[in-house]
Amino acid sequence: MKTSWRSASLVASAAAVLALTTACGQDGGAAAGSQNVGATAAPGDVGDLGAGAGDGVGTGAGAGQASASAPEPAGKLSVSANADFGELVTDGAGRTLYRFDADTAEPPKTTCENDCASTWPPVAADDAIAGEGIDKDLLGEVTRPDGTKQLTIGGWPAYRYAKDTSPGDVKGQGVGKKWYALAADGKKAKAEPAAGLSTRNDPKLGEIVVDKNGMTVYRFMKDEAWPKPVSACTGACLEKWPVVAPVEANDTKGVEKKGLMSFTRPDGAAQQTIDCWPIYTFAGDKKAGDTNGQGVGGTWYAVKPDGKPVGAPKK
DSSP, X not given: XXXXXXXXXXXOOOOOOOOOOXXXXXXXXXXXXXXXXXXXXXXXXXXXXXXXXSSSOOTTOOTTOOOSSOOBOOOEEEEEEETTXXXXXXXXXXXXXXXXTTSEETTXXXXXXXXXXXXXXXXXXXXXXXXXXXXXXXXXXXXXXXXXXEEEETTEEOBOOTTOOSTTOOTTTTGGGTEEEBOTTSSBOOOOOBOSEEEEEXXXXXXXEXXXXXXXXXXXXXXXXXXXXXXXXXXXXXXXXXXXXXXXGGGBSSOOOTTXXXXXXXXXXXXXXXXXXXXXXXXXXXXXXXXXXXXXXXXXXXXXXXXXXXXXXXX
């Protein structure tokens, strides 16, 4: 197998946990009660595992029988980030690579043949190149019953999924609870739980704060922060602009800790603040990445990591 290697480190970051106080204008107050949301694998369709198989193994596959198709070339492997499933391995065409629980890694062994191999085409080993984020020492090969060489990563035979028709598709994740995208170390790809509050780079607004579900966070210009947080959004307003529940200070990423605290609203509900300013989401945002609340009524604006409103007119 041809391999080449250039060192690359996977991007990692960690949020520093600071000692916070509860007073606005000081270095924050620790909030409580946040909930993380972890990635969940799509259950998939057991019928996709191979005709007549039910578990991903084609019927009647014996030691001397050929697979339904010869392994397809891998090309230059790399690591891609997926919002739902974390970092996973893709081939030179950007297609996701998978592993099968019925296989083994020590020693490497493939059990997907015939109809199974039509649904889950094996990846050829002979042209695999270790690209960015891939350790060439973890690449190997296993001889299939038909004599062809299949790529292994961390000992696990690598496959593609026939229903992944575009680069970046991960439709095979969790199918039959046996098929999973491959991580660079050969383990199952798994996303880290999303932080209660974090930031993302919006192409129009720049770096803005999002909640644990990736929904844009907003400020209301009629609110107050000093000497204590006061929300002017009450009654019907809250139906359009739900409050952000309290988040632990160590459950944030990229958000400034100063003035990061929660307060109790007049109705008894607790609300999170950034720089002591109350924060909300917008009911008109239907999916992560939406910013439909930006500039609404000239009073609602997305929030920068330091709590300042994005694009709000200067007073």
